Amino acid sequence: MRKRHILAAAAPAAAVPLATAIPAYSHAWITTPPSRAALCAAGTVKNCGDIQWEPQSVEGPKGFPAQGPADGTLCAGGNSRFAQLDDPRGGAWPATRVSAGQRLTFTWKFTARHATTQFRYYLTKPGYNAGSKVTRANLDTTPFLTVPYNGAQPPATLSHTATLPSGRTGHQVVLAIWDVADTGNAFYQCMDVTF
Structure with missing residues (x-):
């Protein structure tokens, strides 16, 4: 009888780590080209903190560029739990090789499909220093791609293809924003890219 009570008490305690490892609310992240969140989740980049288990949770206030996360916290959506995403790592984030005028496809993976206003994609300005955090001052705050979604829910995966702007060389950063309705x-x- 005593063994049964010990097992009954141990079962809920063992379940706690499993329950806390699975986020209560999941959402979406970009899988290709690999976002910083995807690189951390895949183990390609180490020392990422909680983002390695929650690449879909980089959520912050909307309204960019007039509002939204503070400068230097854009890659983490202003969420201090994921501050590792804002660390430029001395410009050492793995980068996808691209060229100006290239058509590049961005693929989102959704784990919760919210009604959606739009998707927007921004690129750092010519001369961006990959060793610095992403700010409004070093981003072109006019998106190179905007995809209206008019309140619809996205499917489990969704891709957008854009023509990359010209005038960039070296390591640049794409900031993608999914505006929930x-x-x-x-x-x-x-996402880090190299022209």
Whole structure:
């Protein structure tokens, strides 16, 4: 009888780590080209903190560029839990090789499909220093691609193809934003590219 009580007490305690490892609310991240969140989740980049288990949770206030996360916290959506995404790592984030005028496809993976206002994609300005955090001052705040979604829910995966702007060389950062229609938040993803 005593063994049964010990097992009964141990079962809930063992379940706690499993329950806390699975986020209560999941959303989306960009898988290709690999975002910083995807690189951390895949183990390609180490020392990422919680983002390695929650690449879909980079959520912060919407309204960029007039509002939204503070400068230097854009890649983490202003969420201090994921501050590792804002660390430029001395410009050492793995980068996808691209060229000006190239058509590049961005693929989102959704784990919760919110009603959506739009998706927007921004690129750092010519001369961006890959060793610095992403700010409004070093981003072209006019998106190179905007995809209206008019309140619809996206499917489990969704891709957008854009023509990359010219005038860039070296290591640059793409900031992608998924504006949710039914909350005050948006989801932020940064991808490193090399022209």
